Amino acid sequence: MIVTLTANPSLDRTVTLPSPLLRGEVQRATSVSQESGGKGVNVSRALVASGLETVAVLPGGDSDPVLAGLRDSGVPFAALAIHEPLRTNVALTEPDGVTTKINEPGPVLSEDQQEALIGLLLERSRGASWVVLAGSLPPGVPVDFYATVTRRLRSTNAGNGSQQSTPRIAVDSSGAPLAAALSGDASGMPDLLKPNAEELAELAAAAGFAAASTADELEADPEAASAAAAAVVRSGVGAVLATLGSKGAVLVTSDGAWLATHPPVKAVSTVGAGDSSLAGYLLASSQGAAPADCLRQAVAHGAAAASLPGSTVPAVHQTTPDAVTITALRKD
Numbered sequence: 001m002i003v004t005l006t007a008n009p010s011l012d013r014t015v016t017l018p019s020p021l022l023r024g025e026v027q028r029a030t031s032v033s034q035e036s037g038g039k040g041v042n043v044s045r046a047l048v049a050s051g052l053e054t055v056a057v058l059p060g061g062d063s064d065p066v067l068a069g070l071r072d073s074g075v076p077f078a079a080l081a082i083h084e085p086l087r088t089n090v091a092l093t094e095p096d097g098v099t100t101k102i103n104e105p106g107p108v109l110s111e112d113q114q115e116a117l118i119g120l121l122l123e124r125s126r127g128a129s130w131v132v133l134a135g136s137l138p139p140g141v142p143v144d145f146y147a148t149v150t151r152r153l154r155s156t157n158a159g160n161g162s163q164q165s166t167p168r169i170a171v172d173s174s175g176a177p178l179a180a181a182l183s184g185d186a187s188g189m190p191d192l193l194k195p196n197a198e199e200l201a202e203l204a205a206a207a208g209f210a211a212a213s214t215a216d217e218l219e220a221d222p223e224a225a226s227a228a229a230a231a232v233v234r235s236g237v238g239a240v241l242a243t244l245g246s247k248g249a250v251l252v253t254s255d256g257a258w259l260a261t262h263p264p265v266k267a268v269s270t271v272g273a274g275d276s277s278l279a280g281y282l283l284a285s286s287q288g289a290a291p292a293d294c295l296r297q298a299v300a301h302g303a304a305a306a307s308l309p310g311s312t313v314p315a316v317h318q319t320t321p322d323a324v325t326i327t328a329l330r331k332d
Contacts, residue, residue, distance in 0.1 A: 057077070089104060150181075
C-alpha cells in the first residue's frame, strides 16, 4: 500500500493549442481535457493504472469536481471535508510539447484543518510501505509542514512499538516547502526526495554544495547532477531521485549513484511526467527491485507520460523499461 498526501489538490485543465502560444492574441484550442490533480493525486492515479494499491489523502468537499473525478477514475481516496472549492490549474500545451502552467493558490487551511488532515493521513498510513508528501502547500500552511508530517509519521509508528510498520517517506515539492525538508533534525528528513534539475540546484546550495550549478548545467552534466544530489544525501536525506527532463534522471543513495536515459520520445505534454516518474520508482520499489532498477522504471514511466496527452498517466504496460540505459556514476 502506498499512501499519498496532496495538501493542495486541483482540477487540472489542459488546453491543447494548434500553434505556438501567442501572447495578447486570440487562439482556438484543438482540445480541452481535465483530470483530478495535484502531485500526490497524480502519483496515486499512476499507481492505480498499474494495479498497485494506493489511497490519496486530500482536503475537499464531497461534491467538489476533484473528488468527483477521483470517483469516476476509480482512485481510492480519503478526504478531509472542507467548504471552500478546490483550485483549478490550467496548462497550455503547444505542438512541440512546450507547456505553460497557470496554478491557482488554493483554499486557506486553518490550523485545525491542518491538524485534522495530518490525523487522517496517520490513520490511513497504518501498514503502508510508502507515504508520499507531494505538491505545493495551500495558503495558511507553514513551509515546514512536510517536515512536521514526517516527524509525526515516525513518532506515531515508533509509539506503536513496531519498527516494521514505519513507512518510508517520499517528498516531492518545490520552493520553500522543499527546502524546509532539509531543515531540522534527522527525524524530519525524508527517505526520498524527488526534485527536478532546478529544484536540485536549490537544494544543493542549501546543503552547502560548493560547486553551484544552474538547472541547465545539471541537465547537461549528469556527473554534476550526481554530485549535487550526493550533497543533499549527506545532509541526511535517504536518497535523491532527480529528474533531468529529456536527459533522464539520476538516483543517488548512500550506496551508489546511477544515471538512467531513455531514447527520445515525441513529447506531447510534460504535465505530470515527474509525478509519473516517482510512481514508477515506487512501483518498482514495492516489488523489491534494486535501486538502479527502481530508477529504470522511474525513467520509463516519465518518458511514457511525456508522450501522452494532457495529464494522462501511463500504466506499466505502456512503459518501456528495457529501452532505458543505466550508467553507474560517482557520487561526488
